[in-house]
Amino acid sequence: KQEVTQIPAALSVPEGENLVLNCSFTDSAIYNLQWFRQDPGKGLTSLLLIQSSQREQTSGRLNASLDKSSGRSTLYIAASQPGDSATYLCAVLSSGAGSYQLTFGKGTKLSVIP
């Protein structure tokens, strides 16, 4: 059974700092890995999707890497801003019971202090 772990559970940084969020998964047989952002009262917003054959994806100040063999991914946020404050979720897409299933970590709650 796939399990996803995110470290740290919470992180507080001053505005402008660069930061790294970590994600690990137990079964390397994945189709892709996604990083989501979750804001209170709003659904999940997909930030980056890395296919299993890729090593990294970039979008603006965000960079996500994937090392499938070791079961790890990192989300790098450059020059953090207060608007980045949210919970960041890592999820891997695997095959289970004949369907594509996303398995989520519990998230990292990020607070960026002005």
Add this chain to the structure above:
Amino acid sequence: GAGVSQSPSNKVTEKGKDVELRCDPISGHTALYWYRQRLGQGLEFLIYFQGNSAPDKSGLPSDRFSAERTGESVSTLTIQRTQQEDSAVYLCASSLFYTQYFGPGTRLTVL
């Protein structure tokens, strides 16, 4: 364009009552998923619909939970005889290929 919508946004019910949660997926998306997020926990997969294929119900926690989908449109998640441990945010997502697009969720509170 319109995203995934869910209703109601909040639902408070008494233990033992039945509840119905609704999801309207993005038009044209053939796949629809239900997830549950309990306080302090990660999202748990509940059920998956793909076109006219039999749904994958492997994530449903008990026989009190059921879901239906009419064709490639609206889906309803029903919880019978609700229990306090059913309190959670229920999220729906739809997809055409791999990327899933999530709705805002329904927050269910069972008193």
